Amino acid sequence: MAWQGSETLRHDEGADRREVVGRVRRSKNSPEPSARGNFTPPPRTAAPAPVPGPEPTAAPAPSGGRLSPRNWRVATRLNAILLIPVLVGLVMGGFQVKSSIDTWQEAEDAENTARLVRASLTYADALYNERDVSAAPLLQGKGQDDPTVSQARAATDKAADAFDEAARSMPDKPGLERRLKLFREAEPQLTGLRAAAFTSKLKGVQTEEGYVAVAHPLMEFANELGLGTGNITSYGRTVYAISLTKAALSLERAIGMHMLVKPGPTDSQLASQRVALSSYAYLEGIAVEEYLGGGTEADAAKLERAKEEIQAEGAAMAKEAKQKDPDYVPPPAKPETMISELGRLPSTDPAARAELAGQGITPANWWAVNTLKFDGYREIESDLADTAVNEAAQIADDAQRDALITGAVVVIALLAAFILAGMVARQMSRSMRQLRNAAFGIAEQRLPMLVDQLSRTDPGRVDTKVAPIPIASTDEIGEVARAFDQVHREAVRLAAEQALLRGNINAIFTNLSRRNQSLIEGQLTLITDLENNEADPDQLENLFRLDHLATRMRRNGENLLVLAGEEPGRRWDQPVPLVDVLRAASSEVEQYERIELSGVPEAEIHGRAVTDLVHLLAELLENA
Known part of the structure; x- marks a missing residue:
C-alpha cells in the first residue's frame, strides 16, 4: 500500500482491515503491541533519581527592614557617611x-x-x-x-x-x-x-x-x-x-x-x-x-x-x-x-x-x-x-x-560638601541605574531576542556584536559594567555556537531524512508494481505488509524532518477528502487493523494542511 501524489489510500479490501473514525478498540485475540509510536511517553514508574548538584533557587529574600543600613540607597549611604564629619565641621566652624x-x-x-x-x-x-x-x-x-x-x-x-x-x-x-x-x-x-x-x-x-x-x-x-x-x-x-x-x-x-x-x-x-x-x-x-x-x-x-x-x-x-x-x-x-x-x-x-x-x-x-x-x-x-x-x-x-x-x-565648605556628596551620589545612582536597566534589558529583551533570531535564522547571517553598556567610568561600577559586557558576549557566543550546532544537527537530520524518503519512495513504487503483477493471495498479503512497513518508515523519516524544522516533502495543491486523510493516517499506524472509520463527514481538507494533519493523526493514533 502507498500514498502517492493525489491518489487515495490503497487498502486491501479482502484483508481484515476496518475503517474507523474517532474510535479505537483492541481485538480480544490480537497480540499486544510490541512498541509504541515515536512520541509515546515512557511508562509511569518510580520517580527518577535526583540529579546531583545544586538545584536552581530563587533570589534570596531581602534581609533587614526598610531602616536597615544595608537596604539604604547609595545617596542615603553617602549622606549618612558624610553626616558625622559635616556635623563635626559644623560644630567646630x-x-x-x-x-x-x-x-x-x-x-x-x-x-x-x-x-x-x-x-x-x-x-x-x-x-x-x-x-x-x-x-x-x-x-x-x-x-x-x-x-x-x-x-x-x-x-x-x-x-x-x-x-x-x-x-x-x-x-x-x-x-x-x-x-x-x-x-x-x-x-x-x-x-x-x-x-x-x-x-x-x-x-x-x-x-x-x-x-x-x-x-x-x-x-x-x-x-x-x-x-x-x-x-x-x-x-x-x-x-x-x-x-x-x-x-x-x-x-x-x-x-x-x-x-x-x-x-x-x-x-x-x-x-x-x-x-x-x-x-x-x-x-x-x-x-x-x-x-x-x-x-x-x-x-x-x-x-x-x-x-x-x-x-x-x-x-x-x-x-x-x-x-x-x-x-x-x-x-x-x-x-x-x-x-x-x-x-x-x-x-x-x-x-x-x-x-x-x-x-x-x-x-x-x-x-x-x-x-x-x-x-x-x-x-x-x-x-x-x-x-x-x-x-x-x-x-x-x-x-x-x-x-x-x-x-x-564655613558655609561654603558645608555647601561644597553637600553639593559634592550630592553630585557623587547622583553620579553613582545614575551609573547604577544605567547598569541595572542595561542588565534587565539584556536579560529580558536583547538576549532572548537574539537567541530567538539565532534559532530562526542562519547564525552566520545574524549580527552577534554586543553593544557595551554606556558607562565609561573606571571605578568599580564601570568594572562591573565591563564584566557584565563580558558575560553578555560569552552568552551570545555560546548561543551562536548552540544555534550553529543545532543547525548542523538539523542539516544532518534533514539530509538523512531526505535520503531515506527518496529510498522509501522508490521502495513503495517498486512494491506497488509487484502488487499489481502478483496474483497469489498469500504472496500479495506479504507485499501488503511490506508496503505498510515502508509507509511507517516514511512517517519516521517525516518525524526527522519535523525535528530538524523542515517541511515534509509531500504537498497537495488540491483539497483532499477527509475520509482519505483518515485512511492515510490509519495506514501509517502499526496496528491499523484495530482502527475503524465510521460516520466520516463529507468534508475536504486544504491541500497545504493535508500532510501535517495526516502526520499528526498518525502519531495520535499510534500513541493511542
Whole structure:
C-alpha cells in the first residue's frame, strides 16, 4: 500500500482491515503491541533519581527592614557617611565663627571705650581750660558775662554733649559703669562752681580744687583704656599719667595766676596758695615719672619733643615781645625757677610782685609759659587717645572681616560638601541605574531576542556584536559594567555556537531524512508494481505488509524532518477528502487493523494542511 501524489489510500479490501473514525478498540485475540509510536511517553514508574548538584533557587529574600543600613540607597549611604564629619565641621566652624564674632564684639567694645576715653579727656580738658581762663577775669571782678568766661563755658558745654553722646555707646562693663556713676554724681557740682567761682563764697584754691573734683572722674576713664584688646593695659595707665600731669599743671597755672593777679587776700590764704602751688608742681613731676615708667620709648620721645618745642616756642615768643617792647623782661629759662620764686612770695604787697616782675615772672609770662606746657601735654594726651581709637577701630574692622570670612568659609565648605556628596551620589545612582536597566534589558529583551533570531535564522547571517553598556567610568561600577559586557558576549557566543550546532544537527537530520524518503519512495513504487503483477493471495498479503512497513518508515523519516524544522516533502495543491486523510493516517499506524472509520463527514481538507494533519493523526493514533 502507498500514498502517492493525489491518489487515495490503497487498502486491501479482502484483508481484515476496518475503517474507523474517532474510535479505537483492541481485538480480544490480537497480540499486544510490541512498541509504541515515536512520541509515546515512557511508562509511569518510580520517580527518577535526583540529579546531583545544586538545584536552581530563587533570589534570596531581602534581609533587614526598610531602616536597615544595608537596604539604604547609595545617596542615603553617602549622606549618612558624610553626616558625622559635616556635623563635626559644623560644630567646630560654629565655635570658630562664634570666636570671631566675640573678638569682633570685643574689638567694637574697645573702640567704643577708646572713643569714650577721648571724649572724657576732652571734657576734662575743657573744664580745666574754663577754670584757668576764667580765673583772671573773675578775680578782676569782670563777672560771668565776660566774653572770655562765656566762650570757655560754651566750649565746656559742647565737650559735655560730645561726652554724653559717647557714653550712650559705652560697653556694659562694670568698671566703666562704676566710673560713669561717680562722674554723674560729681557733675552737678559744676553749676555751683560756675556761680561762685573765685568769689568770697569759693576762694581761689577752693574754686580750683572744686573743678578738679568734677574733672578728675573724667580722667579716671583712661584707666579702662585697652589698646585693641578690650583689657586694661599699661597703655591706659600711660594716658592717665599724662592726663594727671596736665591736670597738675593746670592747677599750677590757675594758682599762679591767682597769686600774681590777686594773692591772699590774707597771709594764711597766701600761705595755702604757696603750699598748693608747690604740691601740684611736685605732683606734676610724679605724674611725668609715671608716664615715662609706664609708657614706651616712643612715648618718652613724644614728651622730649614736646619739651623742645615748648622751649623753642617760648624763646620765639620772648624774642617777639622784646622786639615790640624794649623794656620787656623775658621769663626764666626754666619753668621750675618761676615756680620756686613764686612759691617764695613773701606777702600780698604789690612790691613783692613787682620784684618778681623784674625777674620776668609776670601774669602774662606765667600764663604763656604754662599754657605752652599745657598745650604740649594736651597734644600728647590727644595723640594717645586718637591712637587708641584708630587702632581699636582697625582691630574691629579686621575682626569683622575675619568673622565674615570665617562664616563664609564655613558655609561654603558645608555647601561644597553637600553639593559634592550630592553630585557623587547622583553620579553613582545614575551609573547604577544605567547598569541595572542595561542588565534587565539584556536579560529580558536583547538576549532572548537574539537567541530567538539565532534559532530562526542562519547564525552566520545574524549580527552577534554586543553593544557595551554606556558607562565609561573606571571605578568599580564601570568594572562591573565591563564584566557584565563580558558575560553578555560569552552568552551570545555560546548561543551562536548552540544555534550553529543545532543547525548542523538539523542539516544532518534533514539530509538523512531526505535520503531515506527518496529510498522509501522508490521502495513503495517498486512494491506497488509487484502488487499489481502478483496474483497469489498469500504472496500479495506479504507485499501488503511490506508496503505498510515502508509507509511507517516514511512517517519516521517525516518525524526527522519535523525535528530538524523542515517541511515534509509531500504537498497537495488540491483539497483532499477527509475520509482519505483518515485512511492515510490509519495506514501509517502499526496496528491499523484495530482502527475503524465510521460516520466520516463529507468534508475536504486544504491541500497545504493535508500532510501535517495526516502526520499528526498518525502519531495520535499510534500513541493511542
